[in-house]
Amino acid sequence: MSVAIIGVSTTKFGELWGTSPRALAREAVFGAMKDARIAPKEIQALFVGNMLSGILGGQEHLGAFFSEELGLRVPAFRIEGACASGGLALHSAVGSILSGQHETVVVLGIEKMTDHKPEDVAAALMAAGSQEERSSGATFPGLYAFLARAHMEAFGTTVQDLAVVAVKNHFHASLNTNAQFRNTITKEQVLASSKIADPLRLLDCSPVSDGAAALIITSNRRQATGNRRSVTIAASAVATDTLGLAQRESLLELKATKKSSKEAYRQAGVDPGDIDVAEVHDCFTIAEILAIEDLGFAGKGKAAAELERGEYTLNKAKKLVVNPSGGLKGCGHPVGATGVKQVVELVEQLRMDAGDRQVIGVRVGLAHNVGGSGATAVVHILKRA
Amino acid sequence: MVGIVSYGTYIPRYRIKIADIAAAWKKDPDEVIRSLGVLEKSVPGGDEDTATIAIEAASSALGACAADPKSIECIFVGSESHPYAVNPTSTIVGELLGVGHNYLAADLEFACKAGTSGMQAISGLIEAGQIRYGMAIGADTAQSKPHDVLEYTSAAAGAAFLLGRNKLIAKLVSYTSYSSDTPDFWRRDGIRYPSHAGRFTGEPAYFAHVAAAARRLMEKAHCRPEDIDWCVFHMPNGKFPRAVAKRLGFSHNQLAPSLIVDTIGNPYSASTMLGLAAVLDIAKPGEKIFMVSYGSGAGSDAFLWETTEEVVSYQRSAVRQKKTVKDQIERKTYIDYVQYLKQTHKI
Numbered sequence: 001m002s003v004a005i006i007g008v009s010t011t012k013f014g015e016l017w018g019t020s021p022r023a024l025a026r027e028a029v030f031g032a033m034k035d036a037r038i039a040p041k042e043i044q045a046l047f048v049g050n051m052l053s054g055i056l057g058g059q060e061h062l063g064a065f066f067s068e069e070l071g072l073r074v075p076a077f078r079i080e081g082a083c084a085s086g087g088l089a090l091h092s093a094v095g096s097i098l099s100g101q102h103e104t105v106v107v108l109g110i111e112k113m114t115d116h117k118p119e120d121v122a123a124a125l126m127a128a129g130s131q132e133e134r135s136s137g138a139t140f141p142g143l144y145a146f147l148a149r150a151h152m153e154a155f156g157t158t159v160q161d162l163a164v165v166a167v168k169n170h171f172h173a174s175l176n177t178n179a180q181f182r183n184t185i186t187k188e189q190v191l192a193s194s195k196i197a198d199p200l201r202l203l204d205c206s207p208v209s210d211g212a213a214a215l216i217i218t219s220n221r222r223q224a225t226g227n228r229r230s231v232t233i234a235a236s237a238v239a240t241d242t243l244g245l246a247q248r249e250s251l252l253e254l255k256a257t258k259k260s261s262k263e264a265y266r267q268a269g270v271d272p273g274d275i276d277v278a279e280v281h282d283c284f285t286i287a288e289i290l291a292i293e294d295l296g297f298a299g300k301g302k303a304a305a306e307l308e309r310g311e312y313t314l315n316k317a318k319k320l321v322v323n324p325s326g327g328l329k330g331c332g333h334p335v336g337a338t339g340v341k342q343v344v345e346l347v348e349q350l351r352m353d354a355g356d357r358q359v360i361g362v363r364v365g366l367a368h369n370v371g372g373s374g375a376t377a378v379v380h381i382l383k384r385a
Numbered sequence: 386m387v388g389i390v391s392y393g394t395y396i397p398r399y400r401i402k403i404a405d406i407a408a409a410w411k412k413d414p415d416e417v418i419r420s421l422g423v424l425e426k427s428v429p430g431g432d433e434d435t436a437t438i439a440i441e442a443a444s445s446a447l448g449a450c451a452a453d454p455k456s457i458e459c460i461f462v463g464s465e466s467h468p469y470a471v472n473p474t475s476t477i478v479g480e481l482l483g484v485g486h487n488y489l490a491a492d493l494e495f496a497c498k499a500g501t502s503g504m505q506a507i508s509g510l511i512e513a514g515q516i517r518y519g520m521a522i523g524a525d526t527a528q529s530k531p532h533d534v535l536e537y538t539s540a541a542a543g544a545a546f547l548l549g550r551n552k553l554i555a556k557l558v559s560y561t562s563y564s565s566d567t568p569d570f571w572r573r574d575g576i577r578y579p580s581h582a583g584r585f586t587g588e589p590a591y592f593a594h595v596a597a598a599a600r601r602l603m604e605k606a607h608c609r610p611e612d613i614d615w616c617v618f619h620m621p622n623g624k625f626p627r628a629v630a631k632r633l634g635f636s637h638n639q640l641a642p643s644l645i646v647d648t649i650g651n652p653y654s655a656s657t658m659l660g661l662a663a664v665l666d667i668a669k670p671g672e673k674i675f676m677v678s679y680g681s682g683a684g685s686d687a688f689l690w691e692t693t694e695e696v697v698s699y700q701r702s703a704v705r706q707k708k709t710v711k712d713q714i715e716r717k718t719y720i721d722y723v724q725y726l727k728q729t730h731k732i
Contacts, residue, residue, distance in 0.1 A: 017589050118583040194416045 003097050003233045004224035004385060007036025007216035008344040013332030014180040016210040021053070021112045022069045024212035029070050029108055032214035036227065043216070044102040046076040049089030049109040050336035055124040056116045066108060075102075082128030083283060085109065086339025087238075087369030087378030090215065094236045097219045104220055109340030110212040121208055125335070128372040130244030141205055141284065143245055143373040145197035148286035150251035152199065155301030157289065159199050163190035164307045165285035166203045166329055172314055173326025175357040180209055180332030204285040209332035213341035224385065231347045234364075235267035235381035243375045254374035257294035261368070264379040265296075268364075272296035275320055275381075276362040277349045279342035281370035282327040291368055292322060295379075314357055321359045324349060339369035339378060346382045387508045388553035389546055389690070390452060390518065391699065393445025394662045395438050396542045396649055396713040399428040401725045403537050409722040410532055421537055422623020426650025428720060429526045429541035431728045435464045436477045439524040442543035442655075443478055445708060449699060452518055452547060457484045459507055459519035460491075463499025463654045466526045467492050470574065478522065489516070496570060497619055498680030499523065500544065500654040505686055507548050508557055518549040523654035530578035531731060538622055540650030544658035554696040555665060555674070558689040559606035563598035570681030581681075590683050591621065595629050598685035599677050606689045610634040613689075614672035617660040619679035620646035635675075642667055648714050661690070663710040666703060670694045 009031025011024050033040065046067050054060040063076030081088040086109030093107045113121050126134050133143065151157045167187055173179035185203060193202035217233065224230045239259035242248055249255070265271055272295060280295065282288035292303035292312065297320060310316035314324055325331045325345040328338055346365035348354045362384075369378040402425045404414035418424060429438070439462050447454055460482075462475040475490035489510075493499040500523020507519035524543030529535035548557075569590035572579040582590075595618055603609060610616070616635045618626040623646050630640040643660035652659065657678035664674050674690040703709045707716075726732045 015584065015588070017585060114585065116582075117580065194420060195413060 003094050003217055003219055004230040005215050005217050005233060005343070005347050005382070006223055006227045006230045007032040007038065008347045009035055010178055010213035010341050010344045011211050012178045013209050013211035013334060015114045017114060019210065021110060024112065024210065025066050025069055025108055025110055028110070028212035028214035029106055032106065032216050036216040038104070038216065038223065040072055042104055043072055043074055043106050045074050045096060045105040046070070046072055047089040047093040047105060047107045048076065048078045049086035049107070049340060050078060050111060051080055051082055051085045052111060052113065052124050052335065055127060056120060057112070081376045082371035083281070083335045084339055084369045084371030084376040084378050085336040086213070086341070087367065087380065088339070088376070090340060090343060090380060091236045091238050091378055093217055094233055097217065104216065104218040104223060107215045107217060107340055108212065109337035111334035111336040112210045113208045113334060114210050118208065132246065133244050139197065140373065141197035141200055144284040144286055145200050146245055147251055147290065147373070148199050151286060151289065154252050157304050159191060160187060161289070161304035161308065162199065162204050162285040163187040165282060165288045166190045168307065168313050169282060169323050169327040169330040172324050172357055173330025176326050176331055179326045179330055180207055181326070181330050200284055206283045206328035206333035209334040211332060211334035211337045211341070213337050213344050215340060215343055229351050230385045231350045232383045232385045233380060234383045235264035235379065237263035237267060238376065238378050239263070240376050241374055243372060245373050252300065253294050254290055254370065254377060256374050256377035257291060257368065257370065260377040260379040261295045264381050268381040268383070270364055270381065274364050275366045276364050277324060277346060277359045278320060278322050278366040278368065279325060279345050280322055280327070280368040282323060282329050283333060283370070285329065287370065288322065288327065295366065295368060314359065324354065324357045324359055339367070342367040342369060343380060343382065350382055350384045386553070386556050387511045387548060387550060388556040390549040390552060391446045391450035391547040391554070392545060392662050392665065393442045393449060394542070394544045394659055394710055394713060395441035395445065397427050397429045397433055397438070398716055398718050399430060399720050399728060400425045400717045401428055401720055401722065405722050406537055417537055422647065423538050423650055424647055426538060426540040427542055427652065428725055428728055433526065433541065434468045435466045435524045435526055436468050436474045438526065438541060438543035439474060439478050439522045439545065440481050442524060442545040443482055443520055443522055446520070446545040446547045447482060449702060450547060452549065454483045455485045457482070457488060457518045457520055458516035459489045459510055460484065460522070461493050461503030461507060462522045462524060463493040463495070463503050464523070464525050465494065465496060465499070465572070465653050466528060495684060496680035496682050497621070497653045497656055498678040498684060498686055500658050501678035501686040504546060504548065504688070505560055505562060508560065511548060511550060518547060521546050521548060523658040525653035525655055527651060527653040528572070528578050533578070535579065535581065538651040540652040542649060542652035542655040542659055544655045544662050546658065552695055553693055554699050555690040555692045558691050559602060560686070560688045561598060561601045561605055562684060562686045563594055563601060564684035565594070567683035569683055586681065590681060591625050591679050592629055594683050594685040595619065595677050595679050596633060598687040599633050602687035602689060608689065612673065613639060613675045615642060615664045615668060615674045616640050617643040617657060617664055617674065617676040619657045619677065620644065620660060621651050623647055645710060645714065659710060665692070665696060666700060666709045666711065668692045668696060670696055
């Protein structure tokens, strides 16, 4: 691979009621261009990761929509893969560069969710599930509750184990000025929060959020090497699985995560033990436990105990910190933006620019972005250039 | 000076426990009660509507003072649940109060602050010398869709304030208003139940408007929370008024007497006005009451009242007749969820 990330930017994530999608896109993309020190005329294509604009806002055709807004007038594409839309947009952008079609492109992940009624957002998100799940009234908290219950029955995982993930990620988010939640929480608060889908409680769930994030990626050696802050994309891999949970062989793992990470490790020539920092898809606390296991950081059924010992917590972890941005739980989850934001966080970590949440001695980072209940998984591995 | 000559309130006697509504939907009652801060809510009888509730409250206000009904030259009824889309509630009330026909009548709508908007408009008419007395009423049989979170709080009640210049039980020291186009809660014509924008009803809506109106009034009246004896804020649930009072620097003791929401819920247009009535029921002469309503859409009306010696005789009479807000809160008959559905004409 010879694709480098030369510019990154993310807006604040949260309930941004006073900010339009156009304004979010401008802030993220122009921020990334400024970071890359390149002019708009050097951008050859735009890849937009977004899930809900059409369903919630009636606005499709987002490639042209944002191309116009950003004044780029370049080939522009909207990529949709539920909550993995951002990761898929980056994967597609990388493909366009490796094919030789483009040299320097911008990847924008964006979502505006809080302008809509909560029940409409919940229903729209279910577009990522199977027809059977929708017609039976399932929601994503409900589907992940099934995964949590299965993990509990197989490995003795407890609600306290789930709470540890939320506590860690809120702690990390408290150090992130762009995070939706800057407050630390306790295990007791998680366990006392409202039930959403048993055994998941309110504080086991990532929030409904607005936000955008952008990356400038290039194969232009001059741009990459001229920018001493560039980071190399060492792997970009995608795998898919059945849309619905009922068709899966096992509820104890997300097979798409395993397959995509195996391919990513192969591309990058690394193994799980080489990863120093990871942004994983913790849409619910159980999802981070599954991710840590399926990405090979911990043996099956072992992640909860390691999380409890602080092995993935900033300033405590000896090897690997997971979700230093605060993850989806603490930083927020504007679904189309999440996969791009994860990569922005890794770039800042690899550049040693992450401030209070800087992981010491990072050389290799991994981003793991999931769509639906595991029907799509995208894994990127980044290395210092 | 303009002020309150008399007031009357009416709370239907029927109550449903929030725990019973929660149980109907298989929700954890403790979680619902903890999250909303409401224990039970008032429910209208099967033959009660906003007109009957407004008449009960206004009759009570008129009966508690010496003012001649025919001297009332304005009646404004604020509500989200006027029985007719076209045909005024205010004239039904006027006819039954016997005010004659030389009066200005209008139905007002501004979500939960329509009643207090009437108070400000009438105060202006009196100050301008156009009328001697005016009756501002806030009444609602609050709508909510079954299983919507509003179902736990939407309640029924009314409050009527007779405003004038003479024999005031509370003087209107200052007032102001704050409005913006903020669509946090709405109901289109012909649609039975209101919609709301979830968490958007909080910070950018309720808190922004209530706090802005409150700060504007403090500036205008040159007062600070420590100069005030009692405060009243619109009560969409038990948490919001407590939170905004704290943010503005008021203590729990200043707020506590107004918190009718804990035991009867949110009777929309009557909420803030009923809170004011509950405070007037117990305030001593010369005490200052700071009051801010909130109506979705959105706006807040803020008032600074100061009680006079006249409040004492009003209170004695209200206690004797067992018509204080507290008396009415305590006078109750519990109904179950099915009976609630019947009385609110849902089944």
